Amino acid sequence: MHRIERTFAGRPLRIECGRLAKQAAGSALVQFGETVVLAAASVSDTQSNLPFFPLLVEYREKFYAAGKIPGGFLKREARPHDEEIIAARIIDRSIRPLFAEGFKNEVQVYVYVLSADQENDADVLGLMAASFALTSSKIPFAGPIAAVRVGRVDGKWILNPTFQQLEFSDLDIVVSGSKDSIMMVEGGAAECGEEDMLAALKVAQKGIAELVAMQEELLGHHSLPKMEWTKAEPPADLVKRVKEIAEPRVKEAMNLAKKEERAQALSSLAATVRHQLDAEFPDQGRLIGELLEGMQYDSMRRQVLEHGERIDGRDTKTVRPISCEVGVLPRTHGSALFTRGQTQALVTATLGSVDDEQRIDNIDVPRETTKSFMLHYNFPPFCTGEVRPMRGTSRREIGHGALAERAITPLLPPYSEFPYTIRVVSETLESNGSSSMATVCGSSLALMDAGVPLKAACAGVAMGLIKAGDKVAVLTDILGTEDALGDMDFKVAGTEQGITSIQMDIKIQGLALDIMATALEQARKARLHILGAMNKSLATHRSEMSPWAPRVITIQVKPKDIGKIIGPKGAVIRGIEEQSGASVSIDDDGVVTISAVGGEAGTKAREMVEALVQEPEIGKTYTGKVKTTTAFGAFVEILPGVEGLVHISELQHGRTEKTEDVVKKGDTVEVKLLEVDDRGKMRLSRKALLPK
Known part of the structure; x- marks a missing residue:
């Protein structure tokens, strides 16, 4: 050891x-x-x-x-x-x-x-x-x-x-x-x-x-010798024959700007080469495919480094054409369609109440925590024209969703100002590079469409790198092929003011800071360009939320009143929900959250909660219900669970022989609170409100 x-x-x-x-x-x-x-x-x-x-x-x-x-x-x-x-x-x-x-x-x-x-x-x-x-x-x-x-x-x-x-x-x-x-x-x-x-x-x-x-x-104290292994090298004569047949055609195919045409040309070329060489080199289809991929790698990189031109005809700093639409789905709370080149994301924003928060239990904190903002990224096979089974959420989808979630989180309003649980879902409908950054752009637009008051609009761009010796080219807004055949995938998201999320992967053994500085500056300029396009579609959040979105009301009550609102085995809070049609919850600090689609339900629930915790005020008039009658007067409930006595002498002017001559159990009466004694008992009067 x-x-x-x-x-x-x-x-x-x-x-x-x-x-x-x-x-x-x-x-x-x-x-x-x-x-x-x-x-x-x-x-x-x-x-x-x-x-x-x-x-x-x-x-x-x-x-x-x-x-x-x-x-x-x-x-x-x-x-x-x-x-x-x-x-x-x-x-x-x-x-x-x-x-x-x-x-x-x-x-x-x-x-x-x-x-x-x-x-x-x-x-x-x-x-x-x-x-x-x-x-x-x-x-x-x-x-x-x-x-x-x-x-x-x-x-x-x-x-x-x-x-x-x-x-x-x-x-x-x-x-x-x-x-x-x-x-x-x-x-x-x-x-x-x-x-x-x-x-x-x-x-x-x-x-x-x-x-x-x-x-x-x-x-220096503990290290084993490295294992012996042999790198699989294709036969030299196979390499020569593949080059003779395919090299000019690979270069021609790699100059096709459209992804589908390029993929079709390369697929056709691979089939042709395999067919021509099948008799001479049987069962070498995999090696032939790898050799063709190597030619694509060399062709793409050479064209960028020597001519400054990319496979879709752009220079190294140009962003692909951008299209933005908002409010594209009628029943969602917020929606946006963001398209950049052949990458497209349909993003929705859904607003919910505190009951919709995600509960998280992990080893980093002593007790369970909650999360009120979630961003989920989906990448179905059809977005790249593939046919494959979908078997749950992939690691890549989780990672890309987390990247976009980090980009948006610093821009959300405080929960105290906007007490909603928010879920954003990005459906990647087309992908040819940087779908995670399209998700960031679409999420910003969808949230603003939902009426979420973001601090600022957020956009993202993916940067690439081609490096051969001392020759270096940093690429803005990379294509899928440039990601696959390049040396870096550097995603930067943020606002006009600065970066909110960053992720970098490389395929070479390390990257110098001066190259990263160049990439960050190009990314900043591209981000500002993208934000300009987004702002033409929707520059700030909508003043009104969707009619299908819940309206959330929060009320702060004293912790001692929590029991009044919940009631025995939750009977009171369930009754409020049933009578109002709203969803009601309360936390340990006494924050009551009311959520309802439609203002009337929320208002009714709020009034019922406020009535439960209202403190009786001397001199105030209340409309109450007679709970019981006695020989000496009637007990009237003026607030939920709060009763006082109307003495028989306070029922009406003049003498009253029998309480039931004036009020009966179940009657609704207006009374005035005259006094609260040291024991909390309340003296009420009906007579004080009657004309003399």
Whole structure:
């Protein structure tokens, strides 16, 4: 067993290996504060025949880590929740470019959160553990790398801020990289300027270098020789024949601007080449396909770097044509159709009450929390013309939804001013690059169409990169092909004032900050252009909400009155809902939320709630109901559950022989509150309201 311990960001950090999971190819235990993660990496002995590198990353948070038992009937951890999937994607996207080119043995990396102190987030520790597990193993991996989270509170940068510090931070980004370059960025901010974002990345780079140095020191004590493997190389004569037949036609096909025409031409070419070479090179269809893809890669990149022209005819900085429509669906609360080139998103916004909030139970907080804004992204197969089964929400859909949700969240009004639960759904109807950023644009428009008073309109754009040696081209608003064959997918979303969400993945082994600075500036200009197009459709939120949207009313009552509103076994609050037609809920602080489609139901429910908690006022007139009669007078309920006595002498002017001569049980009478004694008993008068 080997261990190294240092102080990082003011807290103890420890990396340990050789004690746990010893039958895995590599493993590591990382502890920061009292949060502990274990990573174990395994590799198959044989290469797969898949056309991609089969890497699987699983990140799981164990409830026992925080001393909690999972909810539900089975009391076991079920499928990974969204935050676990996002953490797994952060690790996957950071490590994937560092495996040896052409290596196709199946690799699995499992990261378990074993202890959670509910102060330090485990996701960045998981990446560090995964990095060491892979680098110290026989797997051909060009590590080590590390990740840090960067926050900013009161203008001061904080590395790996605690959950408590993040509540006051105007920026929350995770950055991974090597000693001197960036690999991955993921996070959000409250309209952060490009210069500040670059400053955050520089802060991150320093922290990453420190963590990488720790791993390198430990690797000096524990590191295995790398496994022997052979990169599958196609026969030289096959390469020559494919080039002879296909190279000119690949270049011709790659110059077709329309995605469908280009795909059809390339598909036809692949079939032709396979047919012509079938007799000479039998059963080599997969290799022929890979060679043709390599030609497409070379053709697209050469045209950009040498001529500054992209496959659809644009230069490197031009955004595709944009079309925006709002109010496209009659019964939704808000809707928008955003189209950019051949990427199209239909986005809807739905408003609900506090009862519609999402309830979340995880290991980061002691008790269950709620979430009042949700953004869901869907990517059906027809949006790219494919035929494939739909088997639940994919990791990619969850990740893209989270990216767009982060972009919008800082712009939402406070719940105290707009007490609605909001769900946004983006249906990707067409995709040819950057559907997540189309989702951001469509979400902004749909929310404004629903009458949600956003702080500002929000737009996003995806940037790409072609890099060959010293030649570099940063691409604005990338196509799907440019994403697939390029070196970077850098998504930036925000307002005119600054960035609200950012995500970067690369396929090369690190990116210098000067290239990122160029990409951020191009993205800013593109974002302003897109916002200009959006503002022509709808520049601000609608003053009136949809007639189909609920109207939400909130009332603050004293905590001591909560029981009055709920009633025994909820009888009173259910009665209010039944009589008014509104939905009513109350929290532990005494905030009553009333939701109703239509103003009358909400108004009636509000009046009923206010009547329940109204304090009797001396001298005020009340319309009450006679509950009981006695020989000495009548008891009248002037407020729900509040009764007072009308003495027989206060029923009318003159002498009254019998109470029932004036009022009977069930009668409605007007009375005046004369007095409330020290015991809270109320003296009422009917006589005081009668003419003498």
